[in-house]
Every structure is written in structure tokens, then in C-alpha cells.
Amino acid sequence: MxxxxxxxxxxxxxxxxxxxxxxxxxxxxxxxxxxxxxxxxxxxxxxxxxxxxxxxxxxxxxxxxxxxxxxxxxxxxxxxxxxxxxxxxxxxxxxxxxxxxxxxxxxxxxxxxxxxxxxxxxxxxxxxxxxxxxxxxxxxxxxxxxxxxxxxxxxxxxxxxxxxxxxxxxxxxxxxxxxxxxxxxxxxxxxxxxxxxxxxxxxxxxxxxxxxxxxxxxxxRSRYHQAVSLTAANVPAAKEALSKVADVAAVEIDPQDHRITAFPKPGRQIFVAVNQALQAQGVAVSELQLESGRLDEVFRTITQGSGQEARA
Amino acid sequence: MSNIVTVFKRELSSYFATPVAYVFIVIFLLLAGTFTFYLGNFYERGQADLLPFFNFHPWLYLFLVPAVGMRLWSEERKSGTIELLLTMPITMWQAVVGKFLAAWAFIGIALVFTFPIWITVDYLGSPDNGVILASYIGSFLMAGAFLAIASCISACTRNQVIAFILTVVVCFAFLLAGFPLVLDFFSAWAPQGVVDAISGLSFLDHFASISKGVVQLRDLIYFGLTIAFWLYASAVVIDLKKAD
Structure with missing residues (x-):
């Protein structure tokens, strides 16, 4: 102990x-x-x-x-x-x-x-x-x-x-x-x-x-908590479909691999709704993932502004 | 006690794990021999004693003991092993004493290897072996005092070169404490009592007194206290500086 x-x-x-x-x-x-x-x-x-x-x-x-x-x-x-x-x-x-x-x-x-x-x-x-x-x-x-x-x-x-x-x-x-x-x-x-x-x-x-x-x-605590990430061939169509889901707060597209992430409004779950919206719009999705949250992002948020070099 | 023995054994074996030990012993023996025969005129004097041999010991130690002692703590600090050593279940004084004794024993080993010169003088004449034994004891004690100074200064810095040079300077001052070179520095302003006290600190005087063949209690106490003082100072310095 x-x-x-x-x-x-x-x-x-x-x-x-x-x-x-x-x-x-x-x-x-x-x-x-x-x-x-x-x-x-x-x-x-x-x-x-x-x-x-x-x-x-x-x-x-x-x-x-x-x-x-x-x-x-x-x-x-x-x-x-x-x-x-x-x-x-x-x-x-x-x-x-x-x-x-x-x-x-x-x-x-x-x-x-x-x-x-x-x-x-x-x-x-x-x-x-x-x-x-x-x-x-x-x-x-x-x-x-x-x-x-x-x-x-x-x-x-x-x-x-x-x-x-x-x-x-x-x-x-x-x-x-x-x-x-x-x-x-x-x-x-x-x-x-x-x-x-x-x-x-x-x-x-x-x-x-x-x-x-x-x-x-x-x-x-991560904004990625409960977010949904996916890879779609037709990126604009997918973005369009996602932004129509009621509980989605924001949609971001990774500039490098064009992976799309939909962020939920606080406390909401969007996985099922996103899935349905994509199917309804007929957007082909090669991969769909529910994020549990990203520690590196939480780490950055928490320590931001206090990351000055000091004594180890 | 067993912790001191464990630290002692590790430290002593580390001397022999590298060529340092052998280089040191060879140079010590070479210089001791050279000084004795060439500067000390061992044969020409025609006397069966080891005075020319022991007379040069303080000057040999002045450079060789700091060379042994400089790594005692500065290396621990530089490599970070001090953190390992001092987070083990041993006390500070066990670590300080264990490491000191190992270095002292190492110098003792080098000293023991000078035995052929004793055999030589014993073969050529009939020296007073009591005086020779006393001189060996005095020489070893003096080496211990030098080494304790080296231990303390080595704890002050993680740079071994700095440790070496500072140790030589401090040892030189102690060696000549009874001589005008050092005393004049103080006599101008310090009271007579202080000057007398400083002159009483001279390693040379105490060593000379023992090597006359009389191992007096006051000389033993002097070297004992000197070693104890500098080891205590080592522990204090380590405690202060270990975080750096």
C-alpha cells in the first residue's frame, strides 16, 4: 500500500x-x-x-x-x-x-x-x-x-x-x-x-x-467518447447523411485519410441513428466504428497550458 | 555490518573488473621504485632502512590517491546508480563507509605489493623491522586520510576531472599544513592559536612521527578523526547534492 x-x-x-x-x-x-x-x-x-x-x-x-x-x-x-x-x-x-x-x-x-x-x-x-x-x-x-x-x-x-x-x-x-x-x-x-x-x-x-x-x-471526458468514425467511398454523400442525424453535433473529415467522424451532442448516443441514416441514404461504408474516447486527446486537453518544461 | 560488507565487495570487485586497478598498481609500484632508487639513493646511502622508500609516499599519494578516489561518488551521481544505491535498504553511512573501505583496501593491496623492497633491505642488511612495520601502518593511515578527502570532494561534483584536481589541491594543503607555504597564508591575520592548530593538521608531521617507529596514540587518533570527519562531510554533501 x-x-x-x-x-x-x-x-x-x-x-x-x-x-x-x-x-x-x-x-x-x-x-x-x-x-x-x-x-x-x-x-x-x-x-x-x-x-x-x-x-x-x-x-x-x-x-x-x-x-x-x-x-x-x-x-x-x-x-x-x-x-x-x-x-x-x-x-x-x-x-x-x-x-x-x-x-x-x-x-x-x-x-x-x-x-x-x-x-x-x-x-x-x-x-x-x-x-x-x-x-x-x-x-x-x-x-x-x-x-x-x-x-x-x-x-x-x-x-x-x-x-x-x-x-x-x-x-x-x-x-x-x-x-x-x-x-x-x-x-x-x-x-x-x-x-x-x-x-x-x-x-x-x-x-x-x-x-x-x-x-x-x-x-x-474525450470529445471522441461515443463518436462514430467511418470510411466511405463517397465522402460528401456520407457527410450529408450524417449531418441530418438529430443528435450529431459536428462532423469532421480527416484531411489525410478522409475518415469521417461524427460527434454526438453531450450525453447522446448516435451509433444506431448514424447506421440507419447511412443505410437510408444508400451510402456505401467500408468500415464503421464506435469510438470509446481518445486518451491522447484527453491528456492534451487536461495538461494544455501547463506543459511548460520544468524540473523532471 | 553485512550491508557494509556487501557494498565493500561490490566496490572492490569493480576496481578489478576494469584495467584501472592493474594500471594503478603497476604505476604505483614503478613510481615507488623509481623514487626510492633514483631520488632516494637507496643503495648509495648504504643504510639498511626504508627511509628513502617511505619519504616519497606522501608525494605519490598526493596524485595517486585522488585518482582512486575521484570516481567514488561522482561516478555514482553521473551514471545515476546513486539513486539505486540509496533506495536500497541501507543507511547513508553504510554506503559511505563501505565504498571508502573498498577504495582504502585497494590502496592497501597496492601497498602490500611493495613487499619485495622490504625483503631486499632485510636481505642486504639488518634493518629495524619494527620501524618498517610502523612506517607501513603510518603510510596506510595517511592514504586513508587522503582518500576520505577524495571521497568528500568526489561527492561534490559529477565531473571526475574536477574532483581529481580539487582533491589534489586540498590534499596538498593538508600535506604542507605545518610548512611556511601554508602557514604564512594564515599567520598574517589569524591568531597564533589558530595558526598552531593548522600546523598541527599537517599529514607530513604525523606521518614522520609514526615512521620514526613510534606509533603514538595521538597520531592514530589524528588520522582516525581526519578520516571520520571527511566521511561525515561526504555523507552530508551527498545528502545535499544528490537531487542535482
């Missing part, structure tokens, strides 16, 4: 994190979204016990991260931004070191190390210095050290940054597999990831929480 109360970090004049409060229960994966410099990493660093809060507090499994730092850190697995590791060490030696610091010993230590090596497919590179590995492998070594002690709480700062699509998929599957009994915070820029792994999303900008909801709830 993670709890923060009015967590704040100031650097002189600059307020990087401004009174963030939330509570996260086991079995939940929280996605931290926000523009660069929004305060995502700073918040995670404070929860991980690396930076001391200027004011407010955070606790991990009931242990305050300042007053009871060692106990809090014991509960925690942390992947810092950029997945740093000791370049001259091999992944095997590095994982042994982390296991030792984490207090694992004997058969348990061997079993845990073998397990994370297996899970993150590190077998092929075990004895190569980490600095010679590709970005994807470095990231996986970083993830391996974060989970080697099977922590209750995981804080992952951009865990899929620099991975190829297959590796991203694997890491998401890994997070989902661990999500059942752990408390996990993931920060990301990739909005599709929020759908793939998160049960809750917090959008922050300029150090403040601007939205705190499930991904589905966030999508309902």
Missing part, C-alpha cells in the same frame, strides 16, 4: 511537486501520466526514499519514507528513470549484489535470481558487462533488480522506455502478472500503456494532480 499526504518538493523558487495526495491499495496499478517535467519522477523519487519531501509525507506499507526509511525501502522495488546500473558488472553479478543488499540468502537467493533471469529473458547476456548491452537489455536488467526480492510495492519510472514493441508487450504482461497482489506505480508517456496495464490513472502537470480516474473514466 502506498499513501501520500500533501507531498511537496520545492527547489528554491520552483515547486516541482505541489501537494500530491493519493492512496493506492494492493492489486492496483497506478499509471502516472504527465508532460515532461510535470513532477512524475520527483514524486516517485520521494516515495522511493531518494529525495526528502519539502513538506507533506509518504508511506509505504505503513512505514513513513522519512522516519522509518529502511523499513519502507525493504518493502519496495524501484526502477529509477533511465534504469541505471553498474556498467562494469555483469547482470549476474549485479543481481547477486542486489539480492545480497536485499537480504536474500541461500536457496531462496538462487531461486529468486534464477526466476527473474527467466522472466526477463536475461539468459543470453548473463556474463557480459552491462555497459556493453543494448538499451532494451539494460532496461530489463533494471527491471530484474527491482523485482528480485519480490517486493510488496513496485515503483517503475518509465519501464518500457527504449524497448521494442515485442519487449514492451512482455514487460506489460510481466506487470499484469504481478499486479494481483502488489501495489504498483508506473510512469509513462505512452498512453496505450495506460489501457494495457493500469487500473487507475493520475494525470499531473506542474506538480499538481489534474485528474485521478480509471482509464475508462478518462476516456469519457
Amino acid at each position: 502506498i499513501e501520500t499526504r500533501q507531498l511537496t518538493k520545492r527547489y528554491g523558487e520552483l515547486t516541482a511537486v505541489d501537494g500530491i495526495s493519493f492512496k493506492l491499495e494492493p492489486g492496483r496499478v497506478l499509471g502516472f501520466l504527465g508532460p515532461n517535467g510535470a513532477g512524475k519522477s520527483t514524486t516517485m523519487k520521494m516515495i522511493a526514499g531518494f529525495l526528502a519531501p519539502t513538506s507533506g509525507s509518504a508511506s509505504v506499507c505503513g512505514h513513513d519514507v522519512v522516519d522509518d526509511a529502511i523499513a519502507a525501502k525493504r518493502m519496495l522495488g524501484y526502477l529509477p528513470e533511465g534504469a541505471p546500473s553498474y556498467g562494469e558488472m555483469t547482470p549476474h553479478r549485479f543481481l547477486e549484489f542486489v539480492a545480497d543488499v536485499r537480504g536474500l540468502s541461500g536457496a531462496k537467493r538462487t531461486q529468486r535470481i534464477d526466476d527473474v533471469i527467466e522472466r526477463l529473458h536475461l539468459n543470453g547476456v548473463l556474463e557480459q558487462p552491462i555497459e556493453t548491452l543494448s538499451k532494451g537489455f539494460k532496461r530489463r536488467v533494471g527491471l530484474a533488480q527491482a523485482i528480485v526480492h519480490d517486493p510488496q510495492v513496485l515503483i517503475l519510472d518509465e519501464p518500457t522506455d527504449g524497448l521494442d514493441p515485442n519487449q514492451k508487450h512482455e514487460v506489460r504482461a510481466l506487470i499484469n502478472a504481478m499486479a494481483k497482489d502488489k501495489t504498483i506505480i508506473v510512469s509513462t508517456h505512452i498512453l496505450e500503456e495506460v489501457h494495457a496495464v493500469c487500473s487507475r490513472a493520475i494525470i499531473i502537470a506542474r506538480g499538481r494532480v489534474l485528474a485521478d480516474a480509471t482509464p475508462a473514466e478518462l476516456e469519457t
Whole structure:
């Protein structure tokens, strides 16, 4: 369990994190979204016990991260931004070191190390210095050290940054597999990831929480929520047909692929009406889709005007 | 304690994972030998002692210890591993002490490899082995004091070159604290008591006192306190600067 109360970090004049409060229960994966410099990493660093809060507090499994730092850190697995590791060490030696610091010993230590090596497919590179590995492998070594002690709480700062699509998929599957009994915070820029792994999303900008909801709830804030998109051979005829539907507020045509989107009036559902109108007008449609809402658009709307570069 | 050992082992093995360790040891031994035989006139003196060998240690350390110590914390900060290390369940002082002891042990290993010169002098004559042992202890303690300074300055910057140069300067000041070069700087304006206190900080004086063969408590305490002070300062600096 993670709890923060009015967590704040100031650097002189600059307020990087401004009174963030939330509570996260086991079995939940929280996605931290926000523009660069929004305060995502700073918040995670404070929860991980690396930076001391200027004011407010955070606790991990009931242990305050300042007053009871060692106990809090014991509960925690942390992947810092950029997945740093000791370049001259091999992944095997590095994982042994982390296991030792984490207090694992004997058969348990061997079993845990073998397990994370297996899970993150590190077998092929075990004895190569980490600095010679590709970005994807470095990231996986970083993830391996974060989970080697099977922590209750995981804080992952951009865990899929620099991975190829297959590796991203694997890491998401890994997070989902661990999500059942752990408390996990993931920060990301990739909005599709929020759908793939998160049960809750917090959008922050300029150090403040601007939205705190499930991904589905966030999508309902999109103007694309309940909109209908379609591709038709005869674009003007289709547009004509759509604009006659009573609950359609606006019709837009994508200048690139000529895909047509009809937006409903607030609170209305237009899918059935649109479908009927098209058939009545005899417009041939090659594809028709009900939109659930676009997170990237919600993200832009929420963070707009507050996306200035500040301290990460 | 076990955390210190774990940090110590990782740090020490990292020296030997790269050529740095071997380059350092070879250069240390070469320079120590060259100074002893050419500048120290080891043979020409015709005396069975290791004075010409130990006399050059402070000057060797002045450049070689900062070279070992410069990476202690600046590299952790530059590569971001400091974030990893300090979010593990270890305390700040365990990390500081573990890393310091590893670097100190590394210099100790280099020092141990100078044993042939002890065997040589023992073979050629009959030196006072007590004095030689005391000198080794003094030399090792002095290296520790240099290294603690290096640790603190290394924590101040993520640039190893800056860490190296600043460490050399500060070590040089401590080395010569009892000499006019440094004392004149203070005697013009500081009260006599302060000047005396500064002259008492000289590494050279304390090292010379031990290498006469008398390991006095006050010299041990001096080096012990110096190391403790600079390590404490390291921890404070790391805490202040880690967010940068």
C-alpha cells in the first residue's frame, strides 16, 4: 500500500511537486501520466526514499519514507528513470549484489535470481558487462533488480522506455502478472500503456494532480467518447447523411485519410441513428466504428497550458 | 555490518573488473621504485632502512590517491546508480563507509605489493623491522586520510576531472599544513592559536612521527578523526547534492 499526504518538493523558487495526495491499495496499478517535467519522477523519487519531501509525507506499507526509511525501502522495488546500473558488472553479478543488499540468502537467493533471469529473458547476456548491452537489455536488467526480492510495492519510472514493441508487450504482461497482489506505480508517456496495464490513472502537470480516474473514466471526458468514425467511398454523400442525424453535433473529415467522424451532442448516443441514416441514404461504408474516447486527446486537453518544461 | 560488507565487495570487485586497478598498481609500484632508487639513493646511502622508500609516499599519494578516489561518488551521481544505491535498504553511512573501505583496501593491496623492497633491505642488511612495520601502518593511515578527502570532494561534483584536481589541491594543503607555504597564508591575520592548530593538521608531521617507529596514540587518533570527519562531510554533501 502506498499513501501520500500533501507531498511537496520545492527547489528554491520552483515547486516541482505541489501537494500530491493519493492512496493506492494492493492489486492496483497506478499509471502516472504527465508532460515532461510535470513532477512524475520527483514524486516517485520521494516515495522511493531518494529525495526528502519539502513538506507533506509518504508511506509505504505503513512505514513513513522519512522516519522509518529502511523499513519502507525493504518493502519496495524501484526502477529509477533511465534504469541505471553498474556498467562494469555483469547482470549476474549485479543481481547477486542486489539480492545480497536485499537480504536474500541461500536457496531462496538462487531461486529468486534464477526466476527473474527467466522472466526477463536475461539468459543470453548473463556474463557480459552491462555497459556493453543494448538499451532494451539494460532496461530489463533494471527491471530484474527491482523485482528480485519480490517486493510488496513496485515503483517503475518509465519501464518500457527504449524497448521494442515485442519487449514492451512482455514487460506489460510481466506487470499484469504481478499486479494481483502488489501495489504498483508506473510512469509513462505512452498512453496505450495506460489501457494495457493500469487500473487507475493520475494525470499531473506542474506538480499538481489534474485528474485521478480509471482509464475508462478518462476516456469519457474525450470529445471522441461515443463518436462514430467511418470510411466511405463517397465522402460528401456520407457527410450529408450524417449531418441530418438529430443528435450529431459536428462532423469532421480527416484531411489525410478522409475518415469521417461524427460527434454526438453531450450525453447522446448516435451509433444506431448514424447506421440507419447511412443505410437510408444508400451510402456505401467500408468500415464503421464506435469510438470509446481518445486518451491522447484527453491528456492534451487536461495538461494544455501547463506543459511548460520544468524540473523532471 | 553485512550491508557494509556487501557494498565493500561490490566496490572492490569493480576496481578489478576494469584495467584501472592493474594500471594503478603497476604505476604505483614503478613510481615507488623509481623514487626510492633514483631520488632516494637507496643503495648509495648504504643504510639498511626504508627511509628513502617511505619519504616519497606522501608525494605519490598526493596524485595517486585522488585518482582512486575521484570516481567514488561522482561516478555514482553521473551514471545515476546513486539513486539505486540509496533506495536500497541501507543507511547513508553504510554506503559511505563501505565504498571508502573498498577504495582504502585497494590502496592497501597496492601497498602490500611493495613487499619485495622490504625483503631486499632485510636481505642486504639488518634493518629495524619494527620501524618498517610502523612506517607501513603510518603510510596506510595517511592514504586513508587522503582518500576520505577524495571521497568528500568526489561527492561534490559529477565531473571526475574536477574532483581529481580539487582533491589534489586540498590534499596538498593538508600535506604542507605545518610548512611556511601554508602557514604564512594564515599567520598574517589569524591568531597564533589558530595558526598552531593548522600546523598541527599537517599529514607530513604525523606521518614522520609514526615512521620514526613510534606509533603514538595521538597520531592514530589524528588520522582516525581526519578520516571520520571527511566521511561525515561526504555523507552530508551527498545528502545535499544528490537531487542535482
